[in-house]
Amino acid sequence: MAEESTATAPPELTVDVAGLTALLDGTYADVRRTVRELLPSYAGVLEDAETMSRDAFRERVKDVVLEIAGTGAAGMGFPKEYGGGGDIGASIAAFETLAYGDLSVLVKVGVQFGLFGGAILQLGTQRHHDAYLADVVSGRLLGCFAMTETGHGSNVQALGTVATYDAATAEFVVTTTSPEAGKDYIGNAAKHARVAVVFAQLEVGGEGHGVHALVVPLRDEDGALLPGVRIEDDGPKMGLNGVDNGRIWFDGVRVPREALLNRFADVTEDGTYVSEIESAGRRFFTMLGTLVQGRVSVGAAGVSASKAALTIAVRYGLQRRQFETGTEDGTEEGAEQLLLDYGLHQRRLFPRLARTYALHFAQEVLAGELHDVFSGVRDDEETRRLLESRAAGTKALATWHATDTVQECREACGGAGYLAVNRFAALKADTDVFTTFEGDNHVLLQLVGKGLLTDYASDFSDLDQLGMVRFVAGLAVDTVLERTRVHRLFEQIRDALPGGKDDWHADSGLRDPSYHLAMYRFREEHLIGGVARRLKRGVDAGMNPGEVFSRVQDHVIAAARAHVERLVLEAFVEKVASVPEDDGGLRLTLNLLCDLHALSGIEADRAWFIEHGRLTAQRSKAITREVGELCRRVRPLARELVDAFAVPEALLRAQALIGGEA
């Protein structure tokens, strides 16, 4: 527990809301403005979600998605020749801003334009682009992305749908081989998709070539199912009930040879399998890698949902009074204190607010890298792998953050937070699955961990968990560490990090970003080294790799998480450093938030830092005190800091109730 600080009051900060919004909006301020202006026109969907039947709401959401497609806001990432905007960065910015509105609309946009359209764009070739993209972008052709199966959520390489080449007719025959191999949770499948991109094990001439994607028609123009296709509704869900998720089974469905999305592999008419990528695993991961935009988008949506939740909760905390405050002479006795004046309330909201800023800037860096890679500005295999790792990790952190923040904000608004009109009901229910779709967060962090341990070497891209265990166990621990770029990156800072009991006064330098970074980097490197050591020791002791992995799994994930936390902090620190010192109070304000983010992150994991000799008990307590102090400094800026997110007022349904006018 913190003790009272005796520090003198810091200079008062003021926040230029418009300036801060401009900084947050960045390169794509125009795109964001356009979408913000679009959102109020369908703000009513938020209420429709509560009042309409599920069927009616699905139609309503579809109509809104088509409206949005009509404005061009959904197709910004597609080539201009097909009616798109030709700018991937813009498409992420638009999606992120759309996430202030109803999330069924957002996810249906994601399914149609990101997953379905994205797969055709990335995995297909000219013939597919010409055949489909213009209709995808305009919304004339609605489709779905049929990857996940009931029996195989995260392990896509093992899925059970099969596409067998029939050379006699030059067709693929698509079949669901078992009930568990039915496609599941497929958005747009239950109602609206006429076409699916189907992921299936490709079999040519009796030989399996791993998972590939094909375009398979599902319904005719009137929406009737085509022969051999069976579809079942996934039924009501916790949230996102405007999206028609369903299950699909294929019974010998025939599609022409050209239906194969053949950018990375093809089958010739006579039944010869050809691919420039020799390793099946590497080919698979290369294909998946082109779909990375989905993860970047979901992470962005998680940050936006957090912004909306914090906006509502902070405003509520500034209007609601609770219990009485007072001075010794009794003059204020009887007046109740604002909720946000309570230390605990600040502690609940402000570190999450600071982290939302941090994740915003981390998303900005990520979206920039995505844009550069997919626009060809900088595209090589190593850059792609780093991008995929960053996308996976940032998605995990951003979506967990959303789950946590929406929950805390709901509770911080008490009973009012429970009423649907105050938005938390939908925010909670709709975002809840973000931690699962586009890759379960734990599985994604395992992926990040694997990348760290194998240094993203493409030779190891097709290693599964057991392969990774064997690989790492086969190296000397030092070799593992030396292989990692983490090691090369941190070598120079390792000695610079203060640590033991004597080096530091307990509270000196607590707000120094180089101290924060050194702590985050130390943790990352130490955890990676520890994982390598444990994997090795487990195998050396004769345990089977599955058992070793099971035992070390939480450590792998902790290492991955530490890695991504470091990336997030670096993004924030670099952003702050890029703001001119004389730019009003902007830099000081961001600095304050960055300190709060960094220190509350260290505080949350302070047991680890103490256990590993990087914090004394005394300094740990000093950090807790400092976090409390930083929260008090954020307090007078809180309203401006959420206003800068610029969530359109029309979407803050809460206002009426929060204002107490009900």
Add this chain to the structure above:
Amino acid sequence: MAEESTATAPPELTVDVAGLTALLDGTYADVRRTVRELLPSYAGVLEDAETMSRDAFRERVKDVVLEIAGTGAAGMGFPKEYGGGGDIGASIAAFETLAYGDLSVLVKVGVQFGLFGGAILQLGTQRHHDAYLADVVSGRLLGCFAMTETGHGSNVQALGTVATYDAATAEFVVTTTSPEAGKDYIGNAAKHARVAVVFAQLEVGGEGHGVHALVVPLRDEDGALLPGVRIEDDGPKMGLNGVDNGRIWFDGVRVPREALLNRFADVTEDGTYVSEIESAGRRFFTMLGTLVQGRVSVGAAGVSASKAALTIAVRYGLQRRQFETGTEDGTEEGAEQLLLDYGLHQRRLFPRLARTYALHFAQEVLAGELHDVFSGVRDDEETRRLLESRAAGTKALATWHATDTVQECREACGGAGYLAVNRFAALKADTDVFTTFEGDNHVLLQLVGKGLLTDYASDFSDLDQLGMVRFVAGLAVDTVLERTRVHRLFEQIRDALPGGKDDWHADSGLRDPSYHLAMYRFREEHLIGGVARRLKRGVDAGMNPGEVFSRVQDHVIAAARAHVERLVLEAFVEKVASVPEDDGGLRLTLNLLCDLHALSGIEADRAWFIEHGRLTAQRSKAITREVGELCRRVRPLARELVDAFAVPEALLRAQALIGGEA
């Protein structure tokens, strides 16, 4: 991160499910069995919640509540002469078991029989009992409990509804004095209540006497609102949409003098206020104290919801396979490992499972005390205050646990967890407000903290936060500590607690319950002492009490939480000790769960223990290893440990999907 243990394998445990269920069911096994047999008859409500319109669902839930009333399962706590069962402990056991089913039904039962009926029983006298109770118990008269106001959630003493006595007509005039003084979130108000128990500031002859409760009719026999009563629907909520919450405004509504629930205070016909309790604050808290059953019930429901969630998640983890496992010789290669075999998955579910057991037994102790106090077995003022404190604290911990456990279980079931058919959607949405209603959890823990600091002395029962700050600041710190029973209780163990670096081998005695208890007790005492010191220092430094409280608030809450955690652990340890050693594997099994609960609790707060010199870094790591080891020991028992909760199969809708038959 844990290292691999080199311990030899412990003896294999087997669990007698029926025996464990009998142990959990305890004294009221018959009542629980009756309710378990009743639940399947309306299991369909779980699906109705998704498919029916809100209006239709409200009617459906009302009908089910009336059916339950017809079986006698809802009125067990009322005197037999009014058709009740005359057994408060039985009523808690019934309510706890009903919580396995639809939670709108449960909460509507709670509103009608617990809040509304309970207020008439506890705050009223013979005339009210005779007039209402038989109709309440049978469900012929539905009512509501109108305490909370839009502007005053947690600060009931400050509410704005006024009841003025008019001696000329011997009536009270009930008036909502401002828009913010409208009653809000009132269950049963929007549709079904014909009568309300209304909490209002009593004014007699121009003098205010604080908050009292009156019976105020709202609607006539046909459901039409009576003159002066305005009611508005609270609208859709995150969950519990089968309960008709609403807002109520009163405009000069007149009720006879006899409408005052006059057990603790009355107004004579000529307008004289009389009460045996002189202090207004003490009177208020005495009245509130009689309503403690509501908090006990909500905590119980939180534990039941956690049991249902864990049952589904553990079964899912035992059916779902993910990625491949294998042995070095390749024989098992290609088989996928069960989710529950992953160390991380165990880490996510088993400490929560152990804690659910702990909270179950803590609830059992609490319900026993409630029964004894309200049955007159042991009823004095000190016992009541301890009961109220324990109820408030246990409610907070149990409901937070439910929020956390349902969330983690949902995520552990991935996409399947998001489908409504698998129950998490409703479990999450319906239980979410448990942390808020019957008292916001943070406010409840503040109450507990106040009790600790003032040693529950009745003289201080009407102290508000500022009063408490001033009171504590006025004492020497030693005096505060000496005043507390914590001090008296722990004096003897303080020296027995091992602590510093030299006393312990890092992993000796980790499974010794006296070690666990000593740690929990040390934390509690240390935190209380620290709060007292900080309050004193803040006031001494000239800060106003409001500011002092704001800064120390998180510390007060931490102290209260530590106190309740200690009570929970003691309940578990005592239960284990009460099981005969030769009773099959039952005692060993409970012992394992108790160790896991205790150690994962220390692990979660290990930073604090290290900071305060009670854990070395080395021993802290040993605890983390031990928690992993205990999880591995729980693994083979997991199915039996959730089966022992005996959630009726008909309520586990999830089964179909989880079995992969979909």
